[in-house]
Amino acid sequence: MTDPLSERRLWLTRRRFLGLGAASLGACMGKAAFAGLRAPDADDALLAPHFAPQAKRIISLHMEGAPSQLDLFDYKPGLRQRFDQDLPDSIRQGQRLTGMTSGQARFPVAPSLFRFTRYANRQDGAWVSELMPYTGGIADRLTLVRSMHTDAINHEPAITFFQTGHPQPGRPSFGSWMSYGLGSLNRNLPSFVVLISQGFGNTQALSERFWGSGFLDGQHAGCKIRAGADPVLFLKDPAGMQRQDRRAMLDLVQALNEQEQREHFDPNIATRMTQAEMAYRMQMSVPELVDLSQEDEATLEMYGPDVRKPGTFAANCLLARRLAERGVRYIQLFMRGWDAHANLPKEIRDQSRAVDQPQAALVRDLERLGLLDETLVVWGGEFGRTVYSQGTLTHENYGRDHHPRAFTVWVAGGGFQPGIVYGETDDFGYNIVDRPVSVHDLHATLLHQMGIDHERLIFRHQGRKYRLTDVSGHVMKDLLA
Numbered sequence: 333m334t335d336p337l338s339e340r341r342l343w344l345t346r347r348r349f350l351g352l353g354a355a356s357l358g359a360c361m362g363k364a365a366f367a368g369l370r371a372p373d374a375d376d377a378l379l380a381p382h383f384a385p386q387a388k389r390i391i392s393l394h395m396e397g398a399p400s401q402l403d404l405f406d407y408k409p410g411l412r413q414r415f416d417q418d419l420p421d422s423i424r425q426g427q428r429l430t431g432m433t434s435g436q437a438r439f440p441v442a443p444s445l446f447r448f449t450r451y452a453n454r455q456d457g458a459w460v461s462e463l464m465p466y467t468g469g470i471a472d473r474l475t476l477v478r479s480m481h482t483d484a485i486n487h488e489p490a491i492t493f494f495q496t497g498h499p500q501p502g503r504p505s506f507g508s509w510m511s512y513g514l515g516s517l518n519r520n521l522p523s524f525v526v527l528i529s530q531g532f533g534n535t536q537a538l539s540e541r542f543w544g545s546g547f548l549d550g551q552h553a554g555c556k557i558r559a560g561a562d563p564v565l566f567l568k569d570p571a572g573m574q575r576q577d578r579r580a581m582l583d584l585v586q587a588l589n590e591q592e593q594r595e596h597f598d599p600n601i602a603t604r605m606t607q608a609e610m611a612y613r614m615q616m617s618v619p620e621l622v623d624l625s626q627e628d629e630a631t632l633e634m635y636g637p638d639v640r641k642p643g644t645f646a647a648n649c650l651l652a653r654r655l656a657e658r659g660v661r662y663i664q665l666f667m668r669g670w671d672a673h674a675n676l677p678k679e680i681r682d683q684s685r686a687v688d689q690p691q692a693a694l695v696r697d698l699e700r701l702g703l704l705d706e707t708l709v710v711w712g713g714e715f716g717r718t719v720y721s722q723g724t725l726t727h728e729n730y731g732r733d734h735h736p737r738a739f740t741v742w743v744a745g746g747g748f749q750p751g752i753v754y755g756e757t758d759d760f761g762y763n764i765v766d767r768p769v770s771v772h773d774l775h776a777t778l779l780h781q782m783g784i785d786h787e788r789l790i791f792r793h794q795g796r797k798y799r800l801t802d803v804s805g806h807v808m809k810d811l812l813a
Contacts, residue, residue, distance in 0.1 A: 387747060391694070394666050401717065405478060408757075441721075446677075483499060486597070507551075508544070524552065534672065549599055624651075635647075640754075646690035786805055
């Protein structure tokens with residue numbers, strides 16, 4: 333009979349060689365040599381991009397609550413002649429409704445209240461609502477995708493799907509996959525940072541798992557930077573503690589953790605050590621990062637009057653540019669308040685006013701600094717809004733329910749084709765009739781521009797290989813330059 337204690341010692345010896353020993357050897361010999369020394373069951377994190385990347389970082393502008401594509405980017409002038417008519421059954425085709433409108437006796441068509449302008453681009457022109465004139469002004473830099481679709485019809489699973497590639501909780505977020513696969517370009521800042529702005533309309537809950545690391549190591553989770561005097565919680569030293577005292581304490585804790593790691597190989601110990609060192613470095617880097625007084629007046633004016641108010645979308649867009657300059661791999665902005673089930677015209681005016689100038693300024697600012705070509709800026713919500721009104725419909729007021737069948741996103745920079753409109757919906761803006769793009773397709777294409785084959789960025793968990801795009805997704809090469 334095998335001695336359990338001897339077997340345990342043998343197992344530890346193997347793990348020590350395949351884990352810490354191989355990692356040390358890899359550091360000496362370089363990543364290419366280390367690739368051949370990995371244990372058969374090692375994780376499949378990239379040691380280098382699969383091919384030459386077009387982009388180095390992603391800035392994701394998520395409009396939480398789902399903005400109405402029909403009032404912003406998907407122009408349907410023919411709907412004005414159909415005001416208050418019932419949506420034909422041939423269009424809805426018995427498709428799933430939410431519980432909020434499934435009991436309505438009618439589904440009255442609600443044309444957009446807003447005027448649209450055709451802005452010049454490489455094609456015939458991109459129609460953009462009067463609500464977003466600054467964004468219309470950069471139409472020649474945008475890839476406007478009007479044929480996005482998703483599987484989920486409610487906010488929680490839809491945001492989860494858009495952020496993690498799966499509607500159920502527990503998977504790593506996009507930024508975590510970027511951190512895991514490509515690491516950081518700045519050792520003094522996290523590879524994945526999250527910024528949140530409060531909107532003016534109906535808001536949905538934002539769960540930390542939207543930027544969580546799932547089954548990846550905790551070091552790959554997003555780091556939330558808050559507005560105010562304490563941007564990262566628990567980062568400051570207590571009053572009276574000197575920096576050299578903090579360093580001495582960390583060195584002692586590090587030595588104890590290393591001893592524990594040698595004995596037990598608990599990955600959480602390595603994560604704690606990594607995060608403690610990162611926090612120490614962030615004590616110096618974060619105050620400099622959030623100090624917008626370093627920006628000149630012309631730049632501040634470009635982002636608009638709200639840029640001087642911490643936590644606003646304008647201030648966070650400028651912070652996103654500063655994070656991009658400093659090599660942060662994935663920057664996630666959430667703008668809350670887009671869930672307009674009623675009183676949509678007022679809410680969408682307020683929301684659009686808050687985001688239009690800053691998001692256009694972000695694109696222009698990145699271009700001015702020579703960073704747009706290597707940065708992907710992605711804008712969109714978790715799904716779209718219905719063409720029919722939820723509740724009372726008048727010429728001046730209407731609401732829109734959730735609509736996963738078709739919505740609009742736009743992408744700027746990072747090797748996407750600038751100045752094109754991709755995909756098309758029917759005359760009601762309800763169904764996609766040309767070149768549909770799924771969430772997994774979008775994710776696969778963004779990964780491709782980061783130098784990653786989405787089918788090869790995987791992590792083994794519970795006996796299965798997982799990836800951001802699950803078991804589907806295609807690189808949409810028509811979107812690329």
